[in-house]
Amino acid sequence: MHELRKDPLQSRWVAVLADSKPPGEYRLLEEEVRESGCILCSGREKETPPEIASIRENGTQPNEPGWWARVIPSSKPILQIEGDLGRKGIGMYDKMNSIGATEIIIETPEHNKRPEDIGFEQMVRIVTLYRDRVADLERDSRLRYTLIYKNSGKEAGAIYSHPHSQIIATPVIPKRVKEELDGAKQYYAYKERCIFCDMMREELRFGQRIIFETKNFIAFCPYAQRFSFEFWIMPKRHFCAFQDIHADEIEDFGLILSSVMKRLGAVLKNPPYNYIIHTAPNRIPRRNHWHTLGEDFHWHMEVMPRLSRVSGFEWGSGFYVVTTSPEDAAKYLREA
Amino acid sequence: MHELRKDPLQSRWVAVLADSKPPGEYRLLEEEVRESGCILCSGREKETPPEIASIRENGTQPNEPGWWARVIPSSKPILQIEGDLGRKGIGMYDKMNSIGATEIIIETPEHNKRPEDIGFEQMVRIVTLYRDRVADLERDSRLRYTLIYKNSGKEAGAIYSHPHSQIIATPVIPKRVKEELDGAKQYYAYKERCIFCDMMREELRFGQRIIFETKNFIAFCPYAQRFSFEFWIMPKRHFCAFQDIHADEIEDFGLILSSVMKRLGAVLKNPPYNYIIHTAPNRIPRRNHWHTLGEDFHWHMEVMPRLSRVSGFEWGSGFYVVTTSPEDAAKYLREA
Numbered sequence: 001m002h003e004l005r006k007d008p009l010q011s012r013w014v015a016v017l018a019d020s021k022p023p024g025e026y027r028l029l030e031e032e033v034r035e036s037g038c039i040l041c042s043g044r045e046k047e048t049p050p051e052i053a054s055i056r057e058n059g060t061q062p063n064e065p066g067w068w069a070r071v072i073p074s075s076k077p078i079l080q081i082e083g084d085l086g087r088k089g090i091g092m093y094d095k096m097n098s099i100g101a102t103e104i105i106i107e108t109p110e111h112n113k114r115p116e117d118i119g120f121e122q123m124v125r126i127v128t129l130y131r132d133r134v135a136d137l138e139r140d141s142r143l144r145y146t147l148i149y150k151n152s153g154k155e156a157g158a159i160y161s162h163p164h165s166q167i168i169a170t171p172v173i174p175k176r177v178k179e180e181l182d183g184a185k186q187y188y189a190y191k192e193r194c195i196f197c198d199m200m201r202e203e204l205r206f207g208q209r210i211i212f213e214t215k216n217f218i219a220f221c222p223y224a225q226r227f228s229f230e231f232w233i234m235p236k237r238h239f240c241a242f243q244d245i246h247a248d249e250i251e252d253f254g255l256i257l258s259s260v261m262k263r264l265g266a267v268l269k270n271p272p273y274n275y276i277i278h279t280a281p282n283r284i285p286r287r288n289h290w291h292t293l294g295e296d297f298h299w300h301m302e303v304m305p306r307l308s309r310v311s312g313f314e315w316g317s318g319f320y321v322v323t324t325s326p327e328d329a330a331k332y333l334r335e336a
Numbered sequence: 337m338h339e340l341r342k343d344p345l346q347s348r349w350v351a352v353l354a355d356s357k358p359p360g361e362y363r364l365l366e367e368e369v370r371e372s373g374c375i376l377c378s379g380r381e382k383e384t385p386p387e388i389a390s391i392r393e394n395g396t397q398p399n400e401p402g403w404w405a406r407v408i409p410s411s412k413p414i415l416q417i418e419g420d421l422g423r424k425g426i427g428m429y430d431k432m433n434s435i436g437a438t439e440i441i442i443e444t445p446e447h448n449k450r451p452e453d454i455g456f457e458q459m460v461r462i463v464t465l466y467r468d469r470v471a472d473l474e475r476d477s478r479l480r481y482t483l484i485y486k487n488s489g490k491e492a493g494a495i496y497s498h499p500h501s502q503i504i505a506t507p508v509i510p511k512r513v514k515e516e517l518d519g520a521k522q523y524y525a526y527k528e529r530c531i532f533c534d535m536m537r538e539e540l541r542f543g544q545r546i547i548f549e550t551k552n553f554i555a556f557c558p559y560a561q562r563f564s565f566e567f568w569i570m571p572k573r574h575f576c577a578f579q580d581i582h583a584d585e586i587e588d589f590g591l592i593l594s595s596v597m598k599r600l601g602a603v604l605k606n607p608p609y610n611y612i613i614h615t616a617p618n619r620i621p622r623r624n625h626w627h628t629l630g631e632d633f634h635w636h637m638e639v640m641p642r643l644s645r646v647s648g649f650e651w652g653s654g655f656y657v658v659t660t661s662p663e664d665a666a667k668y669l670r671e672a
Contacts, residue, residue: 007560009519014560014656020664023603026643093559149648157647174653183345202427223429224343224350267359276652307362311493312485316612317510320350328356
């Protein structure tokens with residue numbers, strides 16, 4: 001089993017894998033192995049671990065063709081579902097077992113589908129699977145958080161070229177999430193309003209950073225973004241947990257997501273990108289530790305095009321340099 | 337002038353450049369422009385901005401050949417020295433002028449010198465310039481922090497292939513630094529001991545993560561590192577400000593740094609990497625806001641090989657996956 005270790009200085013957890021890779025196996029990044037055939041394609045269902053969930057044509061069986069979107073456990077999980085947490089100290093340090101979940105959402109049976117060509121209907125299926133998985137994983141009382149994320153393109157860390165997104169459920173609240181929760185909580189303590197609702201009001205009033213608006217969502221480039229052309233998608237209704245999304249909001253989220261991804265692909269010629277959904281922690285810790293969370297947090301998606309390399313300056317400072325202003329980036333994306 | 341903007345959620349500052357780059361100018365990362373000749377080489381001193389400092393042969397003049405190492409201002413500075421801070425609010429957001437310093441340290445006149453071949457004597461000169469620049473920039477009362485960092489290799493964000501490191505002085509304490517200061521302060525409040533001194537004692541006792549030790553410094557792979565083969569170099573004497581380094585410690589730092597970089601180059605075949613020096617904030621704010629800082633912070637260098645790409649998981653969670661354990665990585669580096 002892998003080990004989770006806590007950095008005593010920054011309270012950040014890291015996963016240290018059990019079988020250390022020897023130095024010779026770090027290929028030059030340019031020389032990464034090409035997949036010899038793709039096991040995520042339709043027709044190769046028997047070669048993946050058995051599916052956890054899928055949305056498929058009526059009358060077709062699990063682990064057979066006929067699916068539109070499909071969730072499987074990772075065959076090399078970083079975090080695994082069996083076992084106990086095993087928290088313990090070792091000298092001045094802390095560690096625990098790598099309990100959690102590592103899953104892959106196969107977004108389409110078609111290998112060469114570009115993310116920007118995933119239409120509205122298919123996007124609704126993908127979002128539905130996201131919702132179902134977060135709701136299901138939340139029931140495991142050992143788990144504290146479920147992160148949905150997507151790596152698109154080798155430069156953004158994608159391992160498969162087949163369109164996919166990923167789920168990691170962790171037994172701790174991840175540092176970056178905790179920072180957002182804390183920031184939102186501080187704002188709420190001072191203003192008695194949700195910072196995300198305030199940001200949306202400010203953006204709608206100013207207008208220049210808005211990309212697209214639907215009945216239930218807005219997409220905008222944040223005022224102090226980290227990455228050029230970064231944008232966020234946020235529900236207009238205030239609610240903290242993504243899995244509480246209503247059926248009509250799922251449709252609307254599929255609509256805005258397929259629309260803005262299409263614009264991103266057109267403006268930047270299919271750039272590598274990551275996206276993540278930041279939702280509230282699972283309900284049990286939320287009730288205990290985050291009792292105001294329903295009021296002070298607001299789930300959202302962050303989309304980060306990877307147009308430049310992160311350097312020592314960013315790693316050392318957490319200070320980012322944006323080469324296209326959010327006002328200009330929003331204009332390009334809005335007018336695409 | 338560029339603009340510094342503050343993210344209201346995470347209190348992170350970003351620099352938004354004044355002239356937005358249009359989308360068409362983001363080349364695919366693979367296709368970055370090659371330098372047509374290198375203005376950092378000896379003989380082209382007149383083509384760079386005038387030097388700020390240098391270590392050179394007796395009798396040679398500034399901005400002429402005869403230097404071993406040289407500091408110049410960046411010709412495209414992110415932060416600039418002229419102007420006032422101009423802090424102001426804009427709606428719910430905050431911004432200020434991009435006051436600060438952006439400098440380049442040319443580490444050798446020889447273009448093709450590999451970082452691992454920079455010997456002890458030359459490394460001492462480089463470290464001396466680091467010390468001098470931090471001490472000088474600290475005198476500017478508008479500035480709060482000076483970060484020394486190095487990007488080596490295109491994958492690590494290097495713009496020049498000529499060996500160089502960089503300095504950015506900022507009018508705010510950067511987020512990543514503040515997190516370390518806060519973590520160290522909390523530990524000190526609880527234990528009444530410096531966390532870095534405790535880490536060194538723990539590492540020396542355990543032994544398996546130590547790479548190399550000199551009279552005044554140790555180099556080790558941290559227990560909960562973010563990057564495989566990451567290591568830290570730390571002075572054994574407790575002091576918070578890098579620029580207070582003694583002359584004999586500079587010699588010793590040059591020795592350990594040239595030794596461990598040579599090992600890194602040998603074990604991983606000259607990988608791309610970043611390093612940063614984390615020192616205490618400048619004295620004025622240190623006196624005001626960080627009054628215990630002399631006791632609770634301890635400067636150090638963090639060296640981060642860039643062997644894999646950062647994905648949406650790390651961006652979304654701040655949770656890192658290490659594929660070679662620090663114990664194994666230290667063994668490879670120790671035995672190289």
